[in-house]
Amino acid sequence: MPEKAKVAVIGLGASDLATLKNLAEGFDITGFERSSSIGGVWSYDVSTTKTTALANDTPIYPPARQVHQYLQDYALYFKLNDLIETNTEVVKMIRNNKADCWELTLRSNATDSAEIFMRQFDRVVIATGINQLPVSPKIKGIERFRGTVIHSQQYKGPSDFTGKRVLVVGSNNFAGDTATNLLGVAEKICSSHRKGTIFLKRWNKNKPVDHNISWTRLQIMQNYMDYIPKIYNWSIIRLQNQYHTLRPEWQVNENLRPFTQCLPLINDEIVGAMQEEKIIPVANLTETRRQFSILRDYQDEFQNTYDTPITLPGSRADSKPVPKLYQNIFSLNYPDSLAYVCGVGFQMAVFHVYDLASTALAQVRKGNITLPPRDMMQVQVDSHYQWFSSQWYVWVNETAGTNVHSKLGYGMQGWRFRLRDRSFCNTLMYGMLSPHLYRLFDGPRRKKWDGARTEILRVVKEINEM
CATH class of the missing domain: 3.50.50.60 (FAD/NAD(P)-binding domain)
Structure with missing residues (x-):
């Protein structure tokens, strides 16, 4: 049996935990966190930032300490704690081309001695987040x-x-x-x-x-942003004006x-x-x-x-300026060994965006998807500065193997799904967009989660009863 590739994940916030979980199968993976607790910026318990991706009994807009607890529970549920080294800061990272590896200089913050040591990894994922240093x-x-x-x-x-x-x-x-x-x-x-x-x-x-964001509404928004951005901007301003009267x-x-x-x-x-x-x-x-x-x-x-x-x-992120990345994830200079998960972020629930991005990364790292040649990746990077969001969302679903676009689209798979389960299909297309959707269908390279349908129906029922 071939030896598993050693992978380092730097940082242990929301994006990092999702990356650990999605790469845990198939790799010898280690996550590094310089503080004593996982959770990134959520480990500070006085915050007004809000999220909803939480357990059943969590209030609609919980304080940061409850989000932090959710992330700790996530790590416990998926048995990630054995893969984590807290109080360990990555102070330097260099490429050793001769040994074909990355050398990480680490500092232990667990004791006053601040021990310095070095370890080698085949691949590195940087997921330190974008809210570390003040700007x-x-x-x-x-x-x-x-x-x-x-x-x-x-x-x-x-x-x-x-x-x-x-x-x-x-x-x-x-x-x-x-x-x-x-x-x-x-x-x-x-x-x-x-x-x-x-x-x-x-x-x-x-x-x-x-x-109020459903799968269908999200697709419409993406098309508006792509083809008629002025209409999209007008619709957002119109939504604002339903709530507020702003003085000129x-x-x-x-x-x-x-x-x-x-x-x-x-x-x-x-x-x-x-x-x-x-x-x-x-x-x-x-x-x-x-x-x-x-x-x-x-x-x-x-x-x-x-x-x-x-x-x-x-x-901003606690790192040097992030280089240009293919699909905002893969290094152009070292696409096979260096990736960033903290560079993605869109106008939707960021926790499930991180999950999708790290799932796509896992499919590439496992060899199920081959990255295009360098010149083609460079074309995508350049076009990113023209337009990015909708193209990325299609790419990440296809690469992650969610099969969502096929099942909820208007091809043969989509119509077959509608005819067999019309009511549930309508729930997926027009009900609240739940992150469980991306684990619902068998994909070409990954299996579905058997509990996804039950969770989607539970969430929809709770929302309807609010």
């Missing part, structure tokens, strides 16, 4: 500001801001959560934005907003980027607070001086005084 916008004169400047990663709660005048810089979900968390505590809250933002609520038609002078819908390049700000409170002038929206922070900031607001320049922290949202 702050460049603001003229920020070094002269007399107040405290903090990043949203340092924000632990509103109590330190009692009676303060706070400027929140940015218009992403970090910024929205920070600004609304300060309501009733800070004396004044201003929210500065540079680019346009779409505001959505967490609930739509008495359901969490992502529960706020300028929050100006300079909108394509929705494949940004995420909406999902928050139930922020627009209402802006209407009541509890949060003041201002456009284009241009300069910060000792005690005030200059903002270009409503086309006029004015000064606002702050004696408090400025929170700067945004984050």
